[in-house]
Amino acid sequence: MEKPLEITKEITISQEKFQEAVSRVKNIETFKVYLTENVSNDVTLLMEAILIGSNALDASDLHFEPEEETIKFRLRLDGVLHDIFVFNKQTYKAILSRIKLLSGIKLNVTDRAQDGRFTITIGKNEIETRVSSLPSEYGETIAMRLLDPKNLIETDSLGIRPDMLSVFEKEIKQPNGMIIVTGPTGSGKTTTLYAILKKIQSPEIKIITIEDPIEYHLKGLSQTQVNPKKGYSFSSGLEAIVRQDPDVILVGEIRDSETASIALQASLTGHLVLTTLHTNDATGTIVRLMALGEKPANIAPAINLAIGQRLVRKLCPSCKQLKLASKEEISLIKKEIEKLPDDIKKINNLPEIKQGIKIPKPTGCIECDNAGYKGRIGIFEFFKNDDELENFIAKSPSIVELKERAIAKGMATMKQDGIIKVLQGITDLEEIEKTTGE
Secondary structure, eight states: OOOOSSSSEEEEEHHHHHHHHHHOSSSHHHHHHHHHHHHTTHHHHHHHHHHHHHHHHOEEEEEEEEEESEEEEEETTTTEEEEEEEEHHHHHHHHHHHHHHHHHHHOOSSSSSSEEEEEEEEETTTEEEEEEEEEEETTEEEEEEOGGGOOOOGGGGSOOHHHHHHHHHHHHTOEEEEEEEOOOOSSSSHHHHHHHHHHHTTTOOOOOESSSSSSSSOTTTTEEEBGGGGGGGGHHHHHHHHHTTOOEESSSSSSSSHHHHHHHHHHTTOOOOEEEEEOOOHEEEEEEHHTTTTOOHHHHHHHEEEEEEEEEEEEEETTTTEEEEOHHHHHHHHHTTTTSSEEEHHHHHHHOOOOTTTEEEEEOOOTTTSSSSSEEEEEEEEEEEHHHHHHHHHTOHHHHHHHHHHHHTTTHHHHHHHHHHHHTTSSSHHHHHHHHOO
């Protein structure tokens, strides 16, 4: 992909203008009205309206998708895409040029993918915006990711159960070792890592990050961004970072064997390493590192904690309702909850699963755009390493064998964690089934 210009350009929106828009843009329907009022304006004002309304709705992504006659504009809210508006080709041509200019993407390149970024400044809040352009059958598609610092949360807001939170907070304060967060794109891995950084940050320790790109800027950290064109990759950057005498190192993602090797060695030599890996669950972390060429003898003593996670939609508090669970739902819940250790059931105050139990269901109201959901929360599984598991890992077990051993030692799966959240009235069973895919 073509790389953007080094300079990050900026759109400045006054706090007053943003608050006026927030008072009007309450949901998707009011955003459509707001855009209709601004579509005849010049492209600078129209682009402002698009960004203001998207931020007012707390959208994570904006998509412009050319079709044969028109261009569809969609927003991702709480992980789900919604159709917002349809632009004509002439208007989109102006929008596309404006986005390219802002993000440092070459205007005259239309036949290959490009990446860029710019900053939206609203009052004192700076929202980094990542832009990706891609050639398609009917023109260039644009995807924009909004990275709003106000979405950075504390560790106790991630959705980690009380029994897991005590393990989590102990492990993130260890002087060395590795904590790996796993899951697909969009599962909240970066949010979890930054929540850890916020929790452990202090003047007594030095924290250095290497990312691609830097997603959020935190004061008091040394943050660095890879630049492969200049020979600054995750592996070469990590080698340099280790020589800077850090206490904590955040590696945005382990993608290759060289980065994996250096990160593991750093974790074994007095550094706490935080990173992400693309695997389906927590136990898959070990096998993935082996697939990258690492020896079990190096992996076993390095890993402190592997976290598997997904994001599920929370039920709208204004309209959710408790309804009698069906026989099938009771059977599904019972099957998972019965496998849990008694201490987890007790700490989370889980009810007896029997006929007549009520579980929450989505309804839909004006507060949630009739979706029945508002906001998202994590569901997790923790693979906590210990001496017994360390010895087991050294034998190169399969994912199935490792997961069975971890469950036998008390690990709750993501599905079980999700069902606990159903019983606590946070989300619904359909959302858990859809997200865990089990």
